[in-house]
Amino acid sequence: MRRGARNAIASTAVLAILIFAAIGSVSRSRAAEHHAPAPPKTVRLYVFDCGVIKGLDPAYFHLTKDQVQTTELAVPCYLIVDPKGTLMWDVGVIPDNAFKGDGKPVTQGISTATRTLKSQLAQIGYEPSDITYLAMSHYHSDHTANANEFAASTWLVRKVEWDAMFAPKPTGIIDPSTYSKLRNSKTVFIDKDEYDVFGDGKVIIKFAPGHTPGHQVLILKLAHTGTVILAGDLYHFPQERFTDKVPTFDYNKQESLASRAMIEAYIKKTGAQLWIEHDYIANSKLKKSPRYYD
Ligand SMILES: [Zn+2]
Structure with missing residues (x-):
């Protein structure tokens, strides 16, 4: 081999090593540089757009x-940001990893999402690794899509729900591939009606079974907005309220009716706002992240 060619190869190799070293130090310093935002003085609620379900009868x-x-x-x-930590509540219908990076919406079945959950977290300075707790209203696949992203968080779940999710053959509207990594997550089995997530009385997970065995709602006591109930799938449409009809696919209709009666009584007593998560009209009027409720 001529010396010129050898030199060219050698200098290319040196250049490649330098580039790799530079990339390595950039990604290392980026990782080292990431800090979750400083905790706020009062609880904040961020609403993300995780998609839409179209054409359901x-x-x-x-x-x-x-x-x-x-x-x-x-x-x-x-995303709920408490002075003492963070909680993700419900994690979408389309997994982030289904996006192709071309900026285009992703459709799976009758569901479409236009943005990843991770990009919306990043917009306000958070990564999944910053999230203290993960909780889902229930295991239906339109609430679990990105659960695996939060496997390093502590999972707050009822044992009856866990048992249904990890049954040998899970049945119903369920996609175990979206939450399989939670099997090894640090897990708190909630065994009481109300669970105070941060111990400050501001973020309460309340048992409201029926839609699934361990269905739960989230009660937030916000300083300016007041008390808000993120109702999971206690209802899908506001027209269901004050009727005796529950979804045809509910796990236990009597439990669903009892949970609705209990929550309606709670609302009457406290004046809490009921946010029906799937209510398209109500949701379209909500402030979306990066704006927030506090
Ligand atoms: Zn749902």
């Missing part, structure tokens, strides 16, 4: 197309 909810303003269902995800 309202007959599943004993409603007709004439009775509902739209058949579309919103799919929000929520």
